[in-house]
Amino acid sequence: MQKALFDNGIVWNGDALAVLRELPGESVDAVVTDPPYSSGGLHVGARQIDPARKYQKTGTMKVYPAMLGDLKDQRSFIMWSSLWLSECWRVARPSAPVLVFSDWRQIPAMTDAIQAAGFVWRGIVVWHKPTARPMRGAFRRDAEFVICAAKAPAKAFTTRCLPGVFSFRVVPGDKVHLAGKPIDLLVELLAVTPEKGTVLDPFLGGGTTALACIKTGRRFVGVELSPEYYRVAGDRIRAAQGVGQTVQ
Template identity: 50%
Template sequence: MKKQTQSMPLNTLQQGDCLKFLAALPDHSADALITDPPYSSGGLHISAKQAVTSKKYLGSNGASYPEFLGDHRDQRSHLHWSLLWLSECYRVLKPGAPVCLFSDWRQLPTTTDALQGAGFLWRGITVWDKTEGVRPQPGRFRQQAEYVVWGSKGDMPLQRGVGVLPGVYRVSIKAADKHHTTGKPTELMRSLVKICQPGGVILDPFAGSGTTLVAAAQEGYQWLGCELSAEYAQVARQRLAA
């Protein structure tokens, strides 16, 4: 039996589980997927992974942020869960839509596997250079980069009205622009959303503090978002209303 779905008003942020949110969206209703899902990568062992996020991710600016949910899975369950929501995204996206998924080095192999397992074409990796402002550790390389695994739903035509985009984004984290434990800079996201065709609808099922949605609105795109945490959904709504 075909799933019954109905159009959701554009520029809508829903608070709740992303799987229910995505299941309610109609086929071929978004032009790009740009999202920063929980990495489930903090800590080396399962007991450490299941710690609250404020214990796993220590910020360099000393600020305190609300806990966020869904960051407790081990490697196998993270892959299985990623396949579930990415498969729903595949249905929701239009043919040729670009996909951008944030990851750190620990989950990079899992993220590239999940992208392809859900049916997307893997096209490459873009680097976010966080600059030398990240916390140093003597005798070790700086954990200075995170990654954007990107691809598309099948063929992605060159003639989409999109220019040439950087392969590396060097953007520092500024305290005044950080609203989430693992939040990304608005400047970074304003550049990244430009992979979407002009005026298109950008889907973000892990909206967090709303930075992708804010960036989409500032760059002239429509958007659809979901956030599991009620606290962060409220932060995102406040930022979008500002």
């Protein structure tokens, strides 16, 4: 498996579950991640539509590398999520916060999997997307969610009073990934993780979590299955912090 070492962290190109199984127990201070949602409909046929069609506005011209791992049906999604989250539980230090992105459809599945893995579910944060398209005859789907949990025992790593809703636009020009999240959103979310701690993101995509770690003085351990996104994440990290070294 390829990995790239940086001043502030490491990124693996491989399958999350396989890499997580190699990581030492109790070696990270937080898990912050945005897995494939395997969402988009009630039936397998609807889920298996290309994510570029499922998750992008009609008429959006930008073409991104394929997003992998988005085709699971509901039962396998819950089982698979329980597997990788259980590995995250093993790798996380006691009291580590866990933040997992989800859309509205997958909240029940993901909160089940998080608890099955051993974490304590603490709440949900809303990411409000002011530029989401209006929907005639329906409520606008202008939010995604971040499920907040922690490994026991409970401990707060900040004394700040934090909001429960964050409003950040997706800026098309800044986006390098079909499902890319705004860096400033991740910076805000990292407030609940230990200062100078190491943050694990097993689904790194274009590297947003790593960039937010660099911005806030934290370290990162990232995993990305797609060789294209592994390269994109590495390039962005290098641009943000200096030269990285690729190791076989």
